[in-house]
Amino acid sequence: MSGDNILNVDNLTMRFGGVVAVNNLSFEAERSRITALIGPNGAGKTTVFNCITGFYKPTSGTIRLNRDANRTVQLERLNDFRIARQAKVARTFQNIRLFPGMTALENLMVAQHNALMRASGLTFLGLIGAPTWRAAEKHAIDQAKRWLDRISLLDRADDAAGNLPYGDQRRLEIARAMCTEPALLCLDEPAAGLNARESAALSELLLSLRDDQGTSILLIEHDMSVVMEISDHIVVMDYGVKIAEGAPSAVRDDPKVIAAYLGVEDDEVAAVESELGLQ
Amino acid sequence: MTSTTPELTSTPELTQAPRLPGVAFILKKALISAFVALVLFSLMIGVRTEAGPTGQLIYWTRFGDLAALVVAVFGGSIVVELLRQWWGRPGAVRTLPPPVQRAFDLAGRAIPPLLLIFALLVPVIFYNQRYILDLGILVLTYVMLGWGLNVVVGLAGLLDLGYVAFYAVGAYSYALLSTTFGLSFWTCLPLAGILAAFWGVLLGFPVLRLRGDYLAIVTLAFGEIIRLVIINWQSLTGGPNGISAIPRPSFFGIPLTPGDDGLAARLGIEFSPTHRIVFLFYVILALALLTNWVTIRLRRLPIGRAWEALREDEVACRALGINTTTTKLSAFATGAMFGGFAGAFFATRQGFISPESFTFQESALVLAIVVLGGMGSQLGVALAALTLIGGFELFRGFDQYRMLVFGMAMVLLMIWRPRGLIGHRAPTVFLKHSQAISSELAREGRG
Numbered sequence: 260m261s262g263d264n265i266l267n268v269d270n271l272t273m274r275f276g277g278v279v280a281v282n283n284l285s286f287e288a289e290r291s292r293i294t295a296l297i298g299p300n301g302a303g304k305t306t307v308f309n310c311i312t313g314f315y316k317p318t319s320g321t322i323r324l325n326r327d328a329n330r331t332v333q334l335e336r337l338n339d340f341r342i343a344r345q346a347k348v349a350r351t352f353q354n355i356r357l358f359p360g361m362t363a364l365e366n367l368m369v370a371q372h373n374a375l376m377r378a379s380g381l382t383f384l385g386l387i388g389a390p391t392w393r394a395a396e397k398h399a400i401d402q403a404k405r406w407l408d409r410i411s412l413l414d415r416a417d418d419a420a421g422n423l424p425y426g427d428q429r430r431l432e433i434a435r436a437m438c439t440e441p442a443l444l445c446l447d448e449p450a451a452g453l454n455a456r457e458s459a460a461l462s463e464l465l466l467s468l469r470d471d472q473g474t475s476i477l478l479i480e481h482d483m484s485v486v487m488e489i490s491d492h493i494v495v496m497d498y499g500v501k502i503a504e505g506a507p508s509a510v511r512d513d514p515k516v517i518a519a520y521l522g523v524e525d526d527e528v529a530a531v532e533s534e535l536g537l538q
Numbered sequence: 539m540t541s542t543t544p545e546l547t548s549t550p551e552l553t554q555a556p557r558l559p560g561v562a563f564i565l566k567k568a569l570i571s572a573f574v575a576l577v578l579f580s581l582m583i584g585v586r587t588e589a590g591p592t593g594q595l596i597y598w599t600r601f602g603d604l605a606a607l608v609v610a611v612f613g614g615s616i617v618v619e620l621l622r623q624w625w626g627r628p629g630a631v632r633t634l635p636p637p638v639q640r641a642f643d644l645a646g647r648a649i650p651p652l653l654l655i656f657a658l659l660v661p662v663i664f665y666n667q668r669y670i671l672d673l674g675i676l677v678l679t680y681v682m683l684g685w686g687l688n689v690v691v692g693l694a695g696l697l698d699l700g701y702v703a704f705y706a707v708g709a710y711s712y713a714l715l716s717t718t719f720g721l722s723f724w725t726c727l728p729l730a731g732i733l734a735a736f737w738g739v740l741l742g743f744p745v746l747r748l749r750g751d752y753l754a755i756v757t758l759a760f761g762e763i764i765r766l767v768i769i770n771w772q773s774l775t776g777g778p779n780g781i782s783a784i785p786r787p788s789f790f791g792i793p794l795t796p797g798d799d800g801l802a803a804r805l806g807i808e809f810s811p812t813h814r815i816v817f818l819f820y821v822i823l824a825l826a827l828l829t830n831w832v833t834i835r836l837r838r839l840p841i842g843r844a845w846e847a848l849r850e851d852e853v854a855c856r857a858l859g860i861n862t863t864t865t866k867l868s869a870f871a872t873g874a875m876f877g878g879f880a881g882a883f884f885a886t887r888q889g890f891i892s893p894e895s896f897t898f899q900e901s902a903l904v905l906a907i908v909v910l911g912g913m914g915s916q917l918g919v920a921l922a923a924l925t926l927i928g929g930f931e932l933f934r935g936f937d938q939y940r941m942l943v944f945g946m947a948m949v950l951l952m953i954w955r956p957r958g959l960i961g962h963r964a965p966t967v968f969l970k971h972s973q974a975i976s977s978e979l980a981r982e983g984r985g
Contacts, residue, residue, distance in 0.1 A: 312857065314853075314856075339856055339862075340855075340856045340857075340858075340859050340860055340861050340862065341859075342859075343856070343857055343858055343859030344859035344861075349857070349858070350857050352853075352854070352857075356851050356853060356854040356857075357851070357854070358846070358847050358850035358851055358854065359850060359979050359980070359981065360846075360849075360850055360963060360975055360977070360979045360980025360981060361843075361846060361847065361850060361965070361975075361980075362965045362967075362968065362975070364965070364967055364968065364969060365843060365846075365965055365966060365967060368840075368843055368966075368967060369840075369843050369844065369847040369855075369858065369860075370858050371840075372840050372843070372844055372847075372858060372859065372860050373859050373860070375839075375840040376840045376841070376844075379839050379840055379841075382836070382839050382840075382841045382868075385835075385839040385840070386832070386835055386836070386839065400967065400969075404969065413969075416968075416969045416970070417965060417968045417969055417970055417971060417972065417973055418973070419975040419976075419979045421979040422979065435858070436857075436858075439858055439859060
């Protein structure tokens, strides 16, 4: 099982007071593959995301990120911005969180903050306009331009992010996450609110991120057409526990998954009820 | 006032013909206003009560004044309504003809250099008018304070109501260092800035977790704490008596005095006390321009972008690996440093400082300058300082009505330009062309 995993989640539990949002969850995400985390509403998917990206501190369990063969980061020990900075985990949000008053280009520049901060000598070299800083800034702008081109927003680079159409904002948020040069990209419902054409374009973008950049992607998604088309591996959650996992074709036909999404058939309910002596 | 009558909400094409509004509608509105005024003022103006010589209540009526006011409201209401009709639907997009638009753009670009040239020439033009020079120094001090606070409030979106604390720290740093150790103004100036920045960081630490209103209240308290410490630490600060005989600044070592070693004597010109005022004017102008230059530079550096990103969305900043703690602290420290510079200048200009100069009113005034100017806009802050401080002096003749005029002006400004005089933000970097972003999009910062 160890193989080449980018992420190992072991016995992850997250409790909010009396509510167990995630219960003893273990799964792996393979390097340069797309792993999808699916499940009905309230299954605890976003909680898992927040644990991985450091917004929550897990009650128990370990989350290991293997940046390469001999560099492993224990994510549950890092907090906050350090996960993005040291472990190189980037994420997007279910409800888009761009910087609406800044241009698309500026959004991508902010994403390269840490590299630029170093190049600007913690601001002091930048303040006097040192040549090394200028070169670094040019490089950052070029990188931003490449990503804008990639998501076909180059001609709207100077528009405020808040003025872009919804689908473009979704793509811009992914580009912003990619500008941090992440080892693992976590996408929280990237296809939410997109129409069929935009979802198809999104699938294409995510596949190209995997194939061209070799990016490992962890994905929460409700849009099954997207999930089934692009995922290499699917983990299904319900009520905070993993109920199934495997390749898309296997998961699709798993009776437990079908039951979780569609409910069980009436005669099965009747059987359980009679067992309990309710009828 | 925000009635939605068919005349006002219909499309422009439809309002072309019935441009003149219904007389009945205007009269109805004016009558309602007059009635409200009658009810309000009948007791406030119409009946005057006072305690008589033996303690009984005496009153008399002033129906003449009341009638005059109600008529004034009636007439004023008609005028306002006519103006509104003439001005068009509020919020309607008014497109100007291209030449006019171009002229406006040109004027907008020309204002900053013209203002700068004017500021440089003020001592030449008004050499013999001490009052104007003093006013100029005062305005520039507030411009500098406004630009300093703009870093914290306008860029980083951290609402700081205790900015005067750093102004006080700077002023007392210079006053104490120079009177105790005999250090010169030019040595103390950076020290005052550093000390104020240090206090900025100290204030920053406890308030890092606070957002919005909570942050405002804690910073407000911090401003008061500094003032109270200054009042009560008699042995160091002289308490309410303040510190006097603070050394005047020298022209890089050469004093501006009538003596033989003074600047005037060395240059071989006749001594005049105006020399010092002119010198002070250029010192504060240079300090203000330094603040402006540094802020403009910082905005284009990663730290400045991180400040603005912090104002827009703190959670997203953290997800991008930005250390929000150091980012916030650096904003506090930078803003405080400029406040400290301004404080040191204030101390050397006055020659005497006391805690009375560092009340909450000062913080509120500087914040008003930043908000009126348009949060984050350097030009807006300069214009707001000019109008607020200059206007304050201009209306000195109105005596007790000064505050009233002032309040009215501010209310009107906030109705017409709720985002401040300059209601848009210029991007820090662009590929093809820089287009101003409306402040409607930019967040005001909750953190």
